[in-house]
Amino acid sequence: MVNFELTREYIENLRSLIAGKDEESISALLEELHPADIAEIYEELTIDEAKFLYFLMDDDTAADVLTELEEDDRKKFLGSLPSEVIAKRFIDKMDSDDAADILGELDDDRQQEVLSHIEDVSTAGDIADLLTYDEDTAGGLMAKELIKVKENWTIPTCLRSMRRQAEEVDEVYYVYVVDSDGILKGTLSLKRMLLSPVDITVKDIYNEDVISVKVDVESEEVSNIMDKYDLVALPVIDPVGRLVGRITIDDVVDVMREEAEKDYQLASGITEDVELSDSVWIHTRARIPWLFIGLVGGIFGSRVVGGFESIIDMHPQLSFFMGLIAAMGGNVGMQSSAIIVQSLASGSLGLDTTWGKLLKELLIALMNATILSLLIFTYNKIDGAGIALTATVSAALFSVVVFASLFGTFAPLLLNRLKIDPAVATGPFVTTLNDIIGMFIYFKIAQLLFALLY
């Protein structure tokens, strides 16, 4: 199978086939494609074109494509379908975790309606169960489909039961071992089953060292655990230790990608999770909040600078270096907070205390500040600037670099303790605060040194 690459020609060809209602050619095209590819194509089509495609797919493919769509597109598409079709053609064909995720995007009434159309009560019950968990926890990530065996079963009993259970599970990574109360005891790896003789019981060969999480563990921690221990599946237990579901790596990869994208966007001052393909309006809405904060910050900054009007009046060259001081403060602050934000996200904050971290940051800052202020001092000397200006710019750069480093380190740690996403700290918020305080430091030093040296 050649990997598919979507081109403009492909879409145009498909559109003309749809316009001509050429069902046979379209079905042939669809059969060659992976659901993820069909989902990509779907995003380039109108709702009506997409619907036409849908009715040419078999149920399993249609359900998979729906799972792969972007949330906005999926909502629009489901909005145009009756609840019974959603239940029978989509939800009933999905793994319980995907079914719950998609139902969770609908409003409560619609959820109930769809669930009432699912024939198998235990399937509907499983999905309803999953809907009760917060989507950012292990419970929200897990699926109910898994293969489990009892510890006192013999291998032939296991195999019979596993054959039956495997029909409902997409991929089998581990077989979980539980006791008669359903308490998770361990795992039986498939490799182990391949290598073992058939005449012993589960108890003798299962692996007791199983890492599990409780249903209420946050998804970021779930992803850190699976990453650290290189797991492809992680069992989820209830508060008394009973096995209630399993999380697979593909769901966690999505969480990791989303977390990383969100942190990156926050650092860049974008408040909503946006995709390039979203509308102009969504992009504007995602960007304007931070720009507004930046504007308010800029206005405050202008008032701070305005307070020093008399010295600027006398020494307008001071204004030449405002940009340099502000920008360096911003850069240093961003560097410092980025390191802390990443350590917080990956759970690798280490054992140093906050004071220890600030002390280390101070050393780094002192080194950088010394190098940078020597450089700017040399430049201003060579350029023939007056001694007061030269001294002011160097001293201010030194102070601002040190201040911004400590502030950049402290801010995300503080936000984290206040339960606010520390990634906010690398965004324009801290940059803006840095700017204002940087300007104040700059002109205060100027007042002092110009009075002394001029």
Add this chain to the structure above:
Amino acid sequence: MVNFELTREYIENLRSLIAGKDEESISALLEELHPADIAEIYEELTIDEAKFLYFLMDDDTAADVLTELEEDDRKKFLGSLPSEVIAKRFIDKMDSDDAADILGELDDDRQQEVLSHIEDVSTAGDIADLLTYDEDTAGGLMAKELIKVKENWTIPTCLRSMRRQAEEVDEVYYVYVVDSDGILKGTLSLKRMLLSPVDITVKDIYNEDVISVKVDVESEEVSNIMDKYDLVALPVIDPVGRLVGRITIDDVVDVMREEAEKDYQLASGITEDVELSDSVWIHTRARIPWLFIGLVGGIFGSRVVGGFESIIDMHPQLSFFMGLIAAMGGNVGMQSSAIIVQSLASGSLGLDTTWGKLLKELLIALMNATILSLLIFTYNKIDGAGIALTATVSAALFSVVVFASLFGTFAPLLLNRLKIDPAVATGPFVTTLNDIIGMFIYFKIAQLLFALLY
């Protein structure tokens, strides 16, 4: 098994056990821990303490711990051991991909020395093979260990062969099907094997739709493919289609995490991959390059502003809003480039042409610019600023927002075409350029409007 959390007390207790050479208690502690946890502990110890621990572990655990260590710590540790110990106690116990990764960190002579101490020629050959691939490609990510069966085998033949092969493979996700030339034909899922009767041949039940990559595909693309198609393992083929290895999801999760961290750090102006626990010197070295560029940019900026000295002399209030204009330009530019950088990284750039993207960005920019310049206009009016200053600040903000949006969109696309990592574009480089050009626009507009309106 309770999940392990490292505390300061734990480390202190362990250190005193090491100091007292209490081998028995230490062995008991180590037995309870996962290699990833031991690696975490190791990073808090001195080399001598860590060595003491090493000689108390069995070979498999020691090899796993080595794989989990940070690269710097591993290099230091291996540097203190003879090649024969590295070969027999570590490399020989590892999967071929981990072995190649770790050998790849040593210099060429040392690599040869270590390889010469590995007894099994085919193991040494596999590792030497893997060492020839660029580490950022599919070849560099893959392991040689996999389970394959021939398409004309019967199920009992398969099972016999698989039992033998499984002994060398850690986790079995898929069984690959090849023809008599070793060309990859498809996969046989373990679930399918559980469900199938034993009296048919592979040919009848294998799945032909297998997604694979060539050895020279870049790792970023490998991770996008595995993410898009929700794969846990991906077979790798040579240029003629023969199966040569497989990539597992845990390796790709590491790639994704590193990519995301690198992009985030670049956006924050950090040039090396640093961890919070790295030394003050490494941190300084990672930060100073961008700070230096920022400083040079700031100096250029000061000269640009200096060129407008006469108008600042006459109207010093112009300097009050320099910070606002520069910061807004920086913020907008960051937002725009962040979206493009993410789309490039995830391969979701869509089908729009560069012109289409710039046009869309222009619309977003015009909306934001209009809102922001109206706000600052209103503020200055209420604040009682003169008409020339009010008009200058509004018009400059409008122009700078539009310019920075387009520049922020264009820069990463251009860098990408020039094969430079586009994440650089969200870093201080573009912010600095934006600052300088923003200042030029601001004072040019001021010259024009003050001449006209004052």
